[in-house]
Amino acid sequence: KNEVEQSPQNLTAQEGEFITINCSYSVGISALHWLQQHPGGGIVSLFMLSSGKKKHGRLIATINIQEKHSSLHITASHPRDSAVYICAVGRDRDDKIIFGKGTRLHILP
């Protein structure tokens, strides 16, 4: 079983819809990261969080340490949000970064 699991693997939605991507992990962590990777492009760090909630523009990330779960929400989704969203955790026993397999999001105009 992977230490970091994301769902869904693929998501297609209409422009304007509220999007939720989930991440569950099975190890003790020091921090959780959400990354964005556009097709053919590089990776951008969206959030790094260890508790609670963070918001940046239309993006919101939450984490529940007790349940070992995080969600990334996108409000008023737009075609330019189409990308792969990757959850990654910093494993607390050795600080290694463990990545989920990503969620491919496609927003239709």
Next chain:
Amino acid sequence: GAGVSQSPSNKVTEKGKDVELRCDPISGHTALYWYRQSLGQGLEFLIYFQGNSAPDKSGLPSDRFSAERTGGSVSTLTIQRTQQEDSAVYLCASSWGYQRRYNEQFFGPGTRLTVL
């Protein structure tokens, strides 16, 4: 430069040849990471450099892979006797500070390696 840069952006090589991939981190970043992303797979940690400390090589898939970081800045990842399964995008990232758990990583654009 403003961000992490990598070169070349694309590399096509023949099986059995050696390749060198280069990473220029953000100026002042003490931590540097190499990752690999194979087609359809997630990101895989390869190696981590922090300042002058010995690198964490635990993610290197075989002894054909090696990396060095000269002067605490530029890093090269070398793959000897390349195999077709080495084909992937190799990503470099850098971050501030001495505790990687707390530091946001900035990623380069990657080098797409194709081994024929």
